[in-house]
Amino acid sequence: MTEERRDSVDHILDQWQRERPDLDLSAMGVFGRVAQVARVVEGRVEEVLNRHGLRSGDFDVLAALRRSGPPYTLIPSELSDMVMMSRAGMTSRLDRLEAAGLVERSLDPADRRSFKISLSEKGREVIDATLTDHAANLAGLASGLAAEDAATLDRLLRDLLGALA
Incomplete structure (x- = not known):
């Protein structure tokens, strides 16, 4: 590994290797980097959402309604499950x-004890504008990877999530 490709996780692993050479800490490197990536991405996503006046949870609800398709209406329990x-x-x-x-x-x-939640016209405009910026933001964040590498990473993370479930 070249020096310019080393990161803070490598430094931590080097220290642990020196102190605990008896342990295999390769998984610590994987999950340490996943955690660092998640923190960076979360911050950048929050910036985009804030520009549109949304919190992360607000975005999740509006996005769930929008992707449900016309008439963009769900009951609260469906929304709760989706998010x-x-x-x-x-x-x-x-x-x-x-x-x-x-x-x-x-x-x-159909059930007068229950409510339906619908995306308003304003809500649809906000979620569409936010999603456009969000998608561009994520594409920019992923642009440091070649398309083939991004596809490989996607597959590996899907496999890992499946194994953890």
Whole structure:
């Protein structure tokens, strides 16, 4: 490995190798780098979302509604499942999005005890603009990898996630 290709994780691994040569710490390198990448990406994604007046969780809800297709309507339990969030947490998030005019609540005619959540016209405009910028941002972040390497990394991470599930 050339010196210019070494990173902070290599430095940590070198220190551990010196102190604990009896351990195989190769997985520590993998997961240390995954964690560092996640922190950088999370920060850059938050910058894009903030420019559109959204929090990460708001984006998740609006994106779930938008990708559900016309009429862009789901019940709160479906939304909770799609964004892996508790029903109680979803209620406060929906309150905030409704107050901002990004979603609309209506009684579910099939079950008057339940509500339907719909993406408002304003919400659709916001999520479409945000998603356009978000996709460009992610493409820029991934541009340091050749297309073949990005595809390989995608496959490897999918395999790892499958093994961890």
